[in-house]
Amino acid sequence: MKKEKQFYRNILLTILLHKKLYVGLWIFFCLLLVFLQILFALVFQNLIDAITAMKLDDLQIQIIYTCMVISGMCVCKYLRQILYAKYQKETFQYMKDFLMKAIFNKQIAIFHEVPDSTYLTYLSSCMTEIQTKFFDSLQAMLYDILLFLGAVFGIFYLNMMMGCVILLMTLMNICVPFLTRKKIMTRTEKSLHMNTIFLSYMKNIIKGADTVKFYGMEEAIHTQFSDINKKQEACKYQLQSVLCLSDTIIFLLNYVTVCVPWFIGAYFVLHGAFHLGTLMGISQLNNNVASPLQDFFTRSSLWQSGLKVMKEVLHTIDLPMIDHTNKIDDVRSITLQSVFYSSQHHKILQDINLTFKAGKKYLLIGESGSGKSSILKMLLRYDAPDKGSIKINGEYEVSQITNVYENMHIITQDNFLFEATLLQNLTLYQTDIREDEVITIMKKVGLSHLIKRLHNQIKEDKIHFSGGEKQRIAIARALLHPSKVLLVDEACSSLDGIMGHQIESLLLTLDVAILIEVAHHVYPDLLPCYDEIIWMKKGQIYKQGSYESLCKDKEFCHFLNLTEV
Template identity: 25%
Template sequence: MQTLIISLTASLYALASIASATYYGYIVEHADNKNQTLFLMMIVMGITIVFFRWLFDLINQLIMVRFVGNIIYTIRQKMLQSLTSKQVFDFKKKKVSTYTSNLLNDVELVDRDAIEPYFDFVSQLVIVVISSFAVLYYQPIVFVVILIGTIGVFLIPMMMSQKLQQKQSVFSDESAHLTESASDILNGFETVKSTQSVNKFLIGFDQVNKQYTKAKISSGKWIMANHVTSGMLGMLVQYAAVLASIWFIMNGMITVGIMLTMVQTMNTLVFPLIDIFRLIPQIKSSKPIMDKIDALANVTALNLTTSDESLDFTKQIQLKNITITLDNQKILTDISLKLEHSKKYLLVGDSGSGKSTLAQLLSGFITDYEGRFLLDDQQLNNSEYLFNCVSYVSQTPYLFNQTIKQNIVMSQLFSESKLTKVLKQSSVSDFIQNDQQLDDELLQNGQNYSGGQRQRIAIARGLYQQKPLTVLDESLSGLNSKLAHHVESQLLSLPNTALVHITHHFDMSLINQYDSIIWIKNGQIKANQKPEKLLSNAEFQSFLKVKS
């Protein structure tokens, strides 16, 4: 439909242009006529024709801009929807800066080199076809000259398209590297400054920027060469056609007025041809980037199966013989574990023992594993269903550029009483002076609050979701001992929520309130026992002494 509308408006513009060319010829033919009334009519008619030519061209361009804008909007929406349909594990296989570059830089390249040129190509092609019929009507031989010349010169821009594709692909990759380098410096600004590494990062950015600039210049050179070559070839076609027209005048076969009409019509034909010579290689050059965007925008959405929809965590979660291998290294080996609803579990182990990997498995972030995952004795087929059952709070939570209230409530229905409750449980209420502060906008990742305050906001967010299982992955590590004790005791007192708390800071005054301590060592469960029993284990006591 969009192509049809553009074709229609281009047709109207082409017809107005041909009418204008015909009118020029008519004026010349009647230049020796001394009829003033006819002269005034010529003025009115000329203004009318010029106005409609301008109007149809304006309508065509405005419609084109609207179509291009809507298409780019749809592409970005579809890309982001597809990216967010990825499993978390798959999403993390690429850097965020790469996705950002795809969404911003690559889409802009497609806008510039594919979408806009496509509609421009359609417009110019329609104009060429209609103008060709006009030239064919006035003088078929001139049309044949233009046709032969066009076929001959058409091959040269086509030969340039392959090189343009290579240059545009390199430019896209360098754009991603530039985005990544800039993001590293800006996101890690405090670390860069405090470690006195500004010069080191600037040198690195300079190298990446040089590569980006080199790719941009190289790509731009080929684009400009394509434009200039297309223009030269188009002018050669026009020059040949004008020479043919002059030959016809010299032989008395056409009048000067007809020649002027033909020259003006040839302008309407040749200049769009020049654009077509330029547009075809430009559109073809965007194919690698289009393929990249198409791959991102067509990720198959993950749908819950019928069996998954019936799953719930009301009794127990069971892991049976779970093995997880990441980057050809076994992280968890033959793990079997049962978590009961409403019970509280302390998950401990050395650094690198697999604690966080187990937490991410329970939270639905890891999908590639061997073994069975059961919810209330039913097989889990899609790990994303766990998002309905589990609240996960990491050690380094992300806070959005929204208000504190919005960061806590997220997509849940707002409840004043529920919000007040979780603010107290997480100790967020300790630094919130009034309700208005809840509506304060956070800076990027909550940089206007301390690390401990950001962690408490994230804990409040997890509690607000009211999921059957809450997983804390070192989420209290940024709090002082008094605050950590308060928040941990609040979590242990939640009546209808299971808790898995990963920590290397043990609050011995609360440890006996856990139903079980899960001790992981070298990717395997070393023990899963009640606190009073495990605390009497000499090996575990040695582990605690090392940790303390």
């Protein structure tokens, strides 16, 4: 637990101090601005004394000094703000890059434990919250502290007794606002949780809009939406109500801090303890005691809630990282030894022992739920076995290999297309793949008719691809990004017989070290092309062997007759 806390603390410090030069310069100009504000109070004191003494020459000199100090403050304020803006730009760019790498550095199984909407929230609205609540509040609070300390020092320099009075008022200002801090933190957390629920619900409903319309679910959906919307706004109101109470308390204390020193100071001026100029100087500095304190505690509440968001983002996205130790250059074999796997107390795989060797093509058949696709998911690390091992080349567990996806690709029945050009969808944004290579591959896989639309944006052009075209695009990707192992999961299940046969034939011609295909519907004339057929039933290997050996089995032939297209 301590190591985990230290890990996140180090990440936070790395992000905060990513640009140390900007941080150092920002602190320097903050200190200089505070010094000039103290100097302004002293000049203001002399200005008032010159007026009360009716000394015109001194007045003129003090006016010049005042203008010089104000000019210096303006320059320092601008430089402080522009440095913070540059720091923020660099830091957020670094942080989002870091988080994005961390997301895609996670194992797929762990990646999918977090809903997609949560990742979207963390990299969009949460970034805004972190910026406004955490970073903006933090830099403002640091400046408030420096300004407060500088003002207190200046007041003690002018008059020790007034310094003690103002410090007493300040201590009262510090203690009272702590009463509402815990409520603010609790309600901020609840509000953030409701925002995530709302986004997830909306994403789900929008995706299912067609179903809602077809089955007349509008009224039921609207009732659900109204309930979630009401809860979300109620959480936001509860947070705002406690923030309003906190602000009001601080507002009252701010006036008390200003007025009491004025009353006491006026008494001392009337009794000749010090000049009016000293009181005015103290009053000027007191503004930099009361006002920063009011801002400090308002911002500290926001900063605490921003820190919670920051921690939540880091904890959700950054752990666990993959151990970057083992890499492979080739795949000679994949071995599953005594593999057991269950999901929700349901046995999926039981004592699976398989070896896939380089240079061979494998076909996994069986009824739905027999565990065929689960084997592919294990190889891709979507799931991990409860017992047993999955090793590549007999050396490394597949879970310990960092470049497994460089050596293993998958084609499914639903291949994802990015909102980009067709060319980018084929090259997957790899700029070292030449366009003429892409065109050659497109012709090879039967996509010649799409060459003229290669540079069209899929979203803008509203390109709709047939199932066969999508599968051919997936095969083209596999050819343009060759891997040692190609996994195929029900790639032709949604295609008609002729198109499915064409795609299957094309897959069998691909030059890969190991081809492992899962199919529910098979084409009898293509079965001899597989080196080994594995028939699965109820999570176990029921029968396996070459087509020549299995076709003599009546039960096997009967099963094929039931499923062939």
